[in-house]
Amino acid sequence: MTLRLYDTATREVRDFVPLEEGRAGVYVCGLTVQSEPHVGHVRSGVNFDVLQRWLRHSGYEVTFIRNVTDIDDKILAKAEAQGRPWYAHAAVMKRELDRAYAALNVAPPTYEPAATGHVPEMVELIETLIEKGHAYAAEDGSGDVYFDVRSWPAYGELTSQRIDDMEAAEDADPRGKRDPRDFALWKGRKPAEPATASWPSPWGRGRPGWHIECSAMAGKYLGSAFDIHGGGVDLRFPHHENEQAQSRAAGHPFASYWLHNAWITTAGEKMSKSLGNSLTIPSVLERFRGIELRFYLVAAHYRSHVEFSFEALEESAAGFGRIEGFLDRVGGAAEVEKGALPQAFADAMDDDLGTPAAVAVLYDAVREGNRLLQAGDAAAAREQAGAVRTMLDVLGLDPADPAWSTGSRDAGRADALTTAVDVLVRGLLDQRAEARAAKDFAAADAIRDRIKAAGVEVEDTPDGPRWSLGNTGSTV
RNA sequence: GGUGGGUUGGCCGAGAGGCGAGGCAACGGACUGCAAAUCCGUCUACACGGGUUCAAAUCCCGUACCCACCUCCA
Missing domain, CATH: 1.20.120.640 (Anticodon-binding domain of a subclass of class I aminoacyl-tRNA synthetases)
Structure with missing residues (x-):
């Protein structure tokens, strides 16, 4: 049997046929580093890590790209609220994310490009779109550049929607858009924003729109056509739809397969940064080991909704x-x-x-x-x-x-601690063995109870007693 | 309004026309001085109403409820 994958674009399971035999190019939308990662974020990381590992195991040479969005409205807002530069905030959150991935054994991608490091590539792509008549600079002097949705008949194909059926965003700030569904490729700098959060461009200083980042970075590291594009289901629209429209309108075939992982919800609600019901990774790791959390995530199918508890x-x-x-x-x-x-x-x-x-x-x-x-x-x-x-x-x-x-900073101490406990427990187990040999079971059981009270389980095996840390885990 | 998905045994969670996924828990048995661990066994479910079929959890029609996306979101 060969690998078959469910492609969101065609809504069916298809044989995986790479563009180039023996190689697989995979792009997954990473996170916007604005707050601590929660279980849901990490699910995507784990799911695509499994894909990557399976491709490798199957003999593919994999180029795996997972980007980092390190500039956006929320990062700017949170950084300002905390009184530190946006890039400092992004850097701290990026470190948290790296720790979370490491704690769950999510292998680092081949490259992990950051949006702010690829502004020239984005500007170039936007210029191409303008030349081809699929984008335009706003006429209101805002410095914004929009993608012209009406100029691209295929718009909506990824999510099988028709433009006319889409609800126009309520906050559709006309800002010189030709159609309310046109989306920003480039955002002109607003006076209130820090100067460091803008880059020079043919349309004046500004910063890239969210969607163009992925198109530019995927193109740079994987080429104009690549095999698999992944992300969470919520990204299908508008993010992935827009990515595909931009890239194809610019003349790039883009992704052959689209994979989307389902949500993890808590109490029926999706974990979202804005709802504030996030279960952050550090807090879950206080109660469970990373390997246990990973097993929990891997044991469910990536396209199935999981109700976290x-x-x-x-x-x-x-x-x-x-x-x-x-x-x-x-x-x-x-x-x-x-x-x-x-x-x-x-x-x-x-x-x-x-x-x-x-x-x-x-x-x-x-x-x-x-x-x-x-x-x-x-x-x-x-x-x-x-x-x-x-x-x-x-x-x-x-x-x-x-x-x-190695993911744990306390690994060395933990090892030392295990050795110390081992010596102590063995001493007690020797006493218990003597008591059992003398058929003094009351004394033997008393020793076992004492050990158990300390959270250490004892089991007798043909090769003698073994001890392990019991399921002290959490009683919920 | 448009688009996509869901409803499975006490619980979690697969499957997708015939063949008891698996796990957790529970109970019975084996093993054990007793436990623990392990193994064996028991618990035979697919929202509801119709239909197609020799055969439906699985396909079709209808109903109910739930969720996601259309706005920043893994």
Whole structure:
């Protein structure tokens, strides 16, 4: 089976046929670095990270671009509210975003272009659009440049909408637009805005519109035609529709496939910066490990709406614990040699990144491995573990991946702490072993209870007792 | 008004005409001094009303409810 992907533009699952054999160019809309990232933002990062990993695993040489929008109205507003330059605010938020991605083992893209670093490319693209008659400078002297929606008959094709059916934005500030649906390619500088937030252009100082950023950056790093463009569903319109219109009107074929990940909502409402109900990554990470959050996100299909809850995350983490438990029992994930990927897993992934079915295959292998372990067939169990580790690795969930520890600044201390606890717990377990040998079970159980009260679970195995941090996780 | 999506067992969450996804929880059994962990088993669901079909959770028609986008948004 070959990879098949659901293309939003055609609304069907299609075979993935790259423009150039063996290579895949992917552009994903990153974030506007204006506030702390929340679970929803990171879902997109994780979903497309899985796509990237699967493409790589399938043998593609992948160029993966994820941009950063580091200048926009909200950044300017928030920076001003906090009394610091907009670029300082953007830089701080960018760092938060990087931490969040690292905490969830989202691999860095091949390039991560920032909008402010590509203004000349944007100006050039706008000039091309004006030359071709698809854009015009506002006649009201604002310095704005708009895309002429009526000049591009295909406008609306990505989201199958007709211009005449679209609601004209209420705030459609006419500002010299020929049609209220025309959108800004370039925004002339407003007197109240800081001088540093504007760049010179043929139309006077100003800054780029949001949509043109992605068109220019995708073109620069992936060429005028590329394979996959991704982002969240909300971006379909207007952002992606506009990107496609601009790029095609300028003569570039642009993306062959459009992939959109669905939302994560909380209490039925979408997580949004403006609603302020965000579940920021740092706050979730106080209660769950990054690998658990990633597993929770990967276990749902990327096109399915997820209703976030800590209860569901808790259940998911419990399930992941069973996978980790198996790897531990077999000698520790790091000691397991990665094996071949089960065909059923590959088939699931090839089917529009069917991670739920893939995870089911993962659990089948874990159960079989545990069964073999119980039957005393350690060699066969290790083989299953090898498959398990490979599957986890493809999903970015390999517990032995150093990314999980280096992401934390406290990793070194945590290791030291584990060693210290190990020595202490082992001392107690030795006492318990003596008590058990003497059939003094009351004393043995008392010791186990003391250990458990400290949050450490003990399990007896044929090779002696093992301890682990119990599910102290959160009681919600 | 236009566009797109959803409603699945106690819960989470797949599937998309026949074949019990998977996970969590619960219960029973095996194992254990007792636990824990693990394995085996039980729990046979697809919003509602029609229709098509030998066969429908899946296709068609209708109804209800929910959500997203059309404005900054992953």
